[in-house]
Amino acid sequence: MSEEEKRPSETLSEELIERIKNLIKEGNKKELKSIIDSMKPADVADLIEHLDSEERMFIFKILEPEGAGEVLVEIEPPIQESIIEKMDDESLSEIVESLDSDDAVDLVSHLPEERAKQIIESVEKDVSEEIKKLLPYPEDTAGGIMALEFVAVKADATIKDAIEEIKKKKDEIEDLYNIWVVDNEGKLVGAVSVIDLLLEPPEKKIKEIMNRDIVYVDVYTDQEEVAKLFKKYDLISIPVVDEEKRLVGRITYDDIIDVIEEEVDEDMELMAGIVDQEIAETSPFKISKARLPWLIVSFIGELISAMVIHRFESSIQKVIALSFFFPIIMALGGATSQQAAIIVVRGLATGDISVLSLGKRVLLEIKSSLIIGITLGIMLGTVVSLWLSNLHLGIVVACALIIVILIAGFIGTSIPIALYRVNIDPAYATGPFVSTTNDILGLFIYLSFVTWFLSTHYV
Amino acid sequence: MSEEEKRPSETLSEELIERIKNLIKEGNKKELKSIIDSMKPADVADLIEHLDSEERMFIFKILEPEGAGEVLVEIEPPIQESIIEKMDDESLSEIVESLDSDDAVDLVSHLPEERAKQIIESVEKDVSEEIKKLLPYPEDTAGGIMALEFVAVKADATIKDAIEEIKKKKDEIEDLYNIWVVDNEGKLVGAVSVIDLLLEPPEKKIKEIMNRDIVYVDVYTDQEEVAKLFKKYDLISIPVVDEEKRLVGRITYDDIIDVIEEEVDEDMELMAGIVDQEIAETSPFKISKARLPWLIVSFIGELISAMVIHRFESSIQKVIALSFFFPIIMALGGATSQQAAIIVVRGLATGDISVLSLGKRVLLEIKSSLIIGITLGIMLGTVVSLWLSNLHLGIVVACALIIVILIAGFIGTSIPIALYRVNIDPAYATGPFVSTTNDILGLFIYLSFVTWFLSTHYV
Numbered sequence: 001m002s003e004e005e006k007r008p009s010e011t012l013s014e015e016l017i018e019r020i021k022n023l024i025k026e027g028n029k030k031e032l033k034s035i036i037d038s039m040k041p042a043d044v045a046d047l048i049e050h051l052d053s054e055e056r057m058f059i060f061k062i063l064e065p066e067g068a069g070e071v072l073v074e075i076e077p078p079i080q081e082s083i084i085e086k087m088d089d090e091s092l093s094e095i096v097e098s099l100d101s102d103d104a105v106d107l108v109s110h111l112p113e114e115r116a117k118q119i120i121e122s123v124e125k126d127v128s129e130e131i132k133k134l135l136p137y138p139e140d141t142a143g144g145i146m147a148l149e150f151v152a153v154k155a156d157a158t159i160k161d162a163i164e165e166i167k168k169k170k171d172e173i174e175d176l177y178n179i180w181v182v183d184n185e186g187k188l189v190g191a192v193s194v195i196d197l198l199l200e201p202p203e204k205k206i207k208e209i210m211n212r213d214i215v216y217v218d219v220y221t222d223q224e225e226v227a228k229l230f231k232k233y234d235l236i237s238i239p240v241v242d243e244e245k246r247l248v249g250r251i252t253y254d255d256i257i258d259v260i261e262e263e264v265d266e267d268m269e270l271m272a273g274i275v276d277q278e279i280a281e282t283s284p285f286k287i288s289k290a291r292l293p294w295l296i297v298s299f300i301g302e303l304i305s306a307m308v309i310h311r312f313e314s315s316i317q318k319v320i321a322l323s324f325f326f327p328i329i330m331a332l333g334g335a336t337s338q339q340a341a342i343i344v345v346r347g348l349a350t351g352d353i354s355v356l357s358l359g360k361r362v363l364l365e366i367k368s369s370l371i372i373g374i375t376l377g378i379m380l381g382t383v384v385s386l387w388l389s390n391l392h393l394g395i396v397v398a399c400a401l402i403i404v405i406l407i408a409g410f411i412g413t414s415i416p417i418a419l420y421r422v423n424i425d426p427a428y429a430t431g432p433f434v435s436t437t438n439d440i441l442g443l444f445i446y447l448s449f450v451t452w453f454l455s456t457h458y459v
Numbered sequence: 460m461s462e463e464e465k466r467p468s469e470t471l472s473e474e475l476i477e478r479i480k481n482l483i484k485e486g487n488k489k490e491l492k493s494i495i496d497s498m499k500p501a502d503v504a505d506l507i508e509h510l511d512s513e514e515r516m517f518i519f520k521i522l523e524p525e526g527a528g529e530v531l532v533e534i535e536p537p538i539q540e541s542i543i544e545k546m547d548d549e550s551l552s553e554i555v556e557s558l559d560s561d562d563a564v565d566l567v568s569h570l571p572e573e574r575a576k577q578i579i580e581s582v583e584k585d586v587s588e589e590i591k592k593l594l595p596y597p598e599d600t601a602g603g604i605m606a607l608e609f610v611a612v613k614a615d616a617t618i619k620d621a622i623e624e625i626k627k628k629k630d631e632i633e634d635l636y637n638i639w640v641v642d643n644e645g646k647l648v649g650a651v652s653v654i655d656l657l658l659e660p661p662e663k664k665i666k667e668i669m670n671r672d673i674v675y676v677d678v679y680t681d682q683e684e685v686a687k688l689f690k691k692y693d694l695i696s697i698p699v700v701d702e703e704k705r706l707v708g709r710i711t712y713d714d715i716i717d718v719i720e721e722e723v724d725e726d727m728e729l730m731a732g733i734v735d736q737e738i739a740e741t742s743p744f745k746i747s748k749a750r751l752p753w754l755i756v757s758f759i760g761e762l763i764s765a766m767v768i769h770r771f772e773s774s775i776q777k778v779i780a781l782s783f784f785f786p787i788i789m790a791l792g793g794a795t796s797q798q799a800a801i802i803v804v805r806g807l808a809t810g811d812i813s814v815l816s817l818g819k820r821v822l823l824e825i826k827s828s829l830i831i832g833i834t835l836g837i838m839l840g841t842v843v844s845l846w847l848s849n850l851h852l853g854i855v856v857a858c859a860l861i862i863v864i865l866i867a868g869f870i871g872t873s874i875p876i877a878l879y880r881v882n883i884d885p886a887y888a889t890g891p892f893v894s895t896t897n898d899i900l901g902l903f904i905y906l907s908f909v910t911w912f913l914s915t916h917y918v
Binding site for chain 1: 499505509535626629634635636653654657672689690691693695712713716720723724731733741743746747750751753754755757758760761764765766768769772775776779780782783784785786787789790791794798801802805809811813816823824826827829830831834835838839842891894895898902
């Protein structure tokens, strides 16, 4: 990033926050309202995240009822939750009614069960029906992220009819790029882009301009697969169908950007043992609680490493210097494995590694590990030979490192692939199980080699 | 992922690949052409990635001239490069002419200098002018990813005029969601969505329906900042302006999905020391070459760890068991630091951590590290006390671990923030420099503590 670069996303200045805090203290609702009305919902959400709990509710009261929903969905989950907790059922129902069906169901599904029931009962009938329709789908499927707001017409409708249909739904659909074409049973048969509706004569039949070769997904398709389709075909929206291929919903690109970020966050979380939404968490106890499980797995794993070292205590007794190289063995084995695993995990997540070529991938990684192992083995062998003035020991350590790295490369590649095959998120392979396994195996191999050497040369 | 889930992105079956390989062997161009014509460009690109070098060129000859460009841009970079190398200048010029300006300049900018010049000279004048206009912008700025294809009208034009303008440009712009409004000097003053053009009466003036409060970026805005704006405001396209706020280009959401993936890949690469585009690399020598620098940094760092241990050799001589706990100290310090760093790096990348709250973040991480350190310290202290039957040594080791984890948490949070402040990618903090620093410090603190203890209790 260059020096002179503007940071346009930082539209929220410290001065503005201060000013708003003061206006809240003064209770100057009129002035606050005029500032907030001039801001975009996402910026108001940002502002609210920077305020304390009481200030937040003050701003929220000013937003209600129209603007509140738009802002609420943009607020980070832990803060959103705390605001919803403090809100009465009536305000919450109004907000739910104002949201798109996908946002409404998202909000309701995260409420405590009792409250969710109450809200569903108190909202308008069509809204509660929509929520009931969407609630059963798992959160990470097409059904779980789709909205029910879309425009569908019959193939023998005219463009004029289609435009009429769009006008009818204009209030509930803000962003429309495609309309879909269905047959008499509601089955999806085609798509037309809005731009084609604009450019073709109004009396033309939809079937003359519709695209019949459309990409669509099933309600139960995993959201990650949906995201891959968006990326592969540069889609802007995708129709969602049920088991009978009847059109039931719509997913748009902005939901997919969220999915991509979510999946990346998930991978990063598995990699580091961090829990979802931790970024916005402000309690150190909750943060620690989220991170400790991973650390405890690591603790137990390294306790096994300790036992491995203990088993070879007499070798270390003979040559204390053997312990000097524990960090190198651990770090290089771990890093090689991690490099291979990250490539495979990312490749599978983005679709850049095809399932058809996984066998080749393992072979390629083994070859690479061999080259890496030999290079680093020679380096470490030289260091050990010179430091301990013992060429033979150097060679033995070098051979040990080559084998450690080969195994690490194999583990790093094959574990994520194996997890993927049995439908477990391959990103687990970048977590503590694999890294401690590498440490244990690495130390064991290293100490076995040098112990064998010592037994043949010192006794 | 559920058992019965379809993998819709795997439209390319092994059977189809086999069939196509056979058709190529037979030289059956007609049959091949009919198969390929029925496929989407992204699927043809997938297919090509699964073929060997000669088969690829065979398919490519069939695609030329119309379909070739669309397919070429979808192919993974190393394979794309090898195809372009084998292509003659005439075919390549034709492909460049068929591409959108952003794709054309991307392709040309990756050619060897000499060949790039030749291609620029041989394409049509308007294409070469576009390329020359876009080439100077750095690849990771708004100017570097924007396209020159957009529709702009004056504020006092009518909707009908705007539609005429769109019709004129229909051939070069496939995906259009917004048109922009400029004044007499070409400065950006507003935006209108295509859907509004469709729904409002044709005689209405653009200025009556245009949105004046538009989000736009400067040509030199970092692409990561552009992506943040797309995410924050759910944009579908954004206008790019020059220093005088004159409209010069357009970035669409599909480019942004690429940017998001690119930035994630970059972060992952820095984290693991892998080089860009390694996923599609097939030479184990190139892969090893890409990964070794990171491993060598780690090697050197852990050599310092070895020296630290060497410095405390006499303590280990007294109590060999001290070496048993090296792996735990290293693993827990490293993991704590990594957890903190990943949260900060992701938070800064997605914009979820505001620059305004970085100070708070450091404090929060220190508090969390203290809780984590005390928990793990008690665990390790207990293990050491029982294993070595020495309560006092257990307490000393526990205290050492608490301090190691506190420092690790501080390093993990403050290094990425410091890097961000000086405009270096904070993801470097997740790489080998920080992890080896943690190992060195961790071992030093641990061994200093136990040495002090041994000196007061054993001598």
